[in-house]
Amino acid sequence: MALEGLRRGIQGALGRLRGKRTIDEEELRAMVRDLRRALLSADFNVRQTKEITDRLERRMKEDEPRPGVTLQTHAMNIIYMELVRMLGAPKEIIPFNQRVLMVGLYGQGKTTTTAKMAAWWKRKHKLDIGVIEADVHRPGAYAQLCQLLEPHGIDVYGEPENPDAASIVKNGIVSLGNKDVLIVDTAGRDQLDEDLQAELLDIADLVKATETLLVIDAQVGQAAGPVAAKFHELVGVTGVIVTKMDGTARGGGALSAVATTGSPIVFIGEGERVEDLEKFEGDRFISRLLGMGDIQGLIDLAPEDLDQEEAMRLTERLMSGRFSLNDMSQQMEMMSKIGTVDRILSHLPAGMFGGLGAMGRSQKEQMQGNLERFKVIMDSMTSHEKDEPQVLKAERIRRIAKGSGVNEKDVRELLAQWNRSRKMMKGIRGNRQLRKQMKSMMSDDTDFELPM
Incomplete structure (x- = not known):
């Protein structure tokens, strides 16, 4: 994600509000100072930085958070509106002629x-x-x-x-x-x-x-x-x-x-x-x-040759709680068509799927490398092994490692990742709201709004 340092800086500044219902003058000044430092570190000019932080400070004093909205979310919404205001309305370009x-x-x-x-x-x-x-x-x-x-x-x-x-x-x-x-x-x-x-x-x-x-x-x-x-x-x-x-x-x-x-x-x-x-x-x-995510943007990343019916079938299967290495392989193939791990995860809300959207650049690069290595490993497995990963014991693992040119440790890491993903899918199965959102993500006619 572009401007990852600024994202961390803003979230760090707002972290001062976590769990608080009120904020005194000293705490507000400290948060504004941290935010100013984050903006200047991302090369925002001094005038714009002062304007944004001054407006945040004034609105934090004058505006009451909406019922049910935490002080931290209230401050995040103000920063969001100020940054969007600074960048201006999007320009529409007529596609023809x-x-x-x-x-x-x-x-x-x-x-x-x-x-x-x-x-x-x-x-x-x-x-x-x-x-x-x-x-x-x-x-x-x-x-x-x-x-x-x-x-x-x-x-x-x-x-x-x-x-x-x-x-x-x-x-x-x-x-x-x-x-x-x-x-x-x-x-x-x-x-x-x-x-x-x-x-x-x-x-x-x-x-x-x-x-x-x-x-x-x-x-x-x-x-x-x-x-x-x-x-x-x-x-x-x-x-x-x-x-x-x-x-x-x-x-x-x-x-x-x-x-x-x-x-x-x-x-x-x-x-x-x-x-x-x-x-x-x-x-x-x-x-x-x-860190609010952009689900519609993620949909827009999908290439024209992405099989929507197959994607929907895979989503339905995951929602049912069944998750084999074959399913994981199909997931990885679809991800590779959409883009890199960094591009995909940057569109997810920071807290979604156990915080995947908030991963740092080095973690995303490591995940990207793992995915490419996992593809090679799975190519050395039989269909039965991919359908029933539980059968993969020591002797099979040695054969797969030798056939794919990797260490046995790498094969075991793939199995550990599959197991983590399987548990995550079980958690999604029990979350009706998240399950509905995931299914909606596969539909082009769905409109998503920011969690403001």
Whole structure:
């Protein structure tokens, strides 16, 4: 999960309220001080940090918690509303008849993001997408884009030997102008110099973009604000994509700085796969950040080729209390289609499934490694062994370990994990509300609200 340090910092600050029904001035100041430190550590600027913490302090004094709401939850709700207010309303992009101009500085992940967005548009809206590669300054940009988009059946136009970006765009529009969505990737620079400005203006005049999207690396932190402002002045930025949110603690600075410019954040990138692009909605992002979860977002992660009927059958089987290694294997296969352990668990409420959603990054990485190793181990088991794991005694364990190239300890760890999962499923079976929620998660027409 992006901004994991900020999440821990906020939860640590609010931990001062755990079990309390009232709070005195000294305790409130200490909590606000901890929250201020957490926001500044995530690279939020001083003005925004002061505004958020001052409003929290004032509202904690003036607003009464709703009946049945703890003081800690009351403070969490206030922080949620203040952060969502800061990020602003989500921007809606009409999917059809779009010409999108991608701009940004050098090294921000613009070409990769162009591929991600093209694949996202095709996956979500089933449209005919075309991409023009107009970066004539970086060798291999066209080849990179072709390689990323070939598996998705998206046409890419480029002229690798042509040094004139404007002529490439002009020819590309002739070639791909009938596409539902046309995306134009442009060159970046180390700074917004005169040559880049002139080239961008020429391209913008040709494209006549319906959307001009600025790509910014989260690592730039608060510097994202001035960069966004300069590009907006030049070509009229209509939205911002913040990349590499999973690789820095400064992502809060990038998000908050962009928010001050008035340019809405439309996507965020986490991960290296073409599928690792997420439509940005401030309320759902902050909900995940604060450990409230985002079940609808988890549903949105599911790929088109995920067998919904099979998923429902598996859910029904788990709810019945039956849970074999075969079931566990199917679970793991579905998870691998949706994404990494980190992406999946970041969408769960922190307390769900025994606190899986609150796991730290190192724990998630260890779980990811275990899942990949467990798949190999189960490939060395017979169908009977996977259906009836209780038969796996010492001799069978030795054979499986040898066949899968692992230690016997690894096989026993798989069995221990299966046993823990089986007990968890028994607990879910006895929880009617959670059982209903899990079944609802398999339905696309279900709306989930935040636990406010």
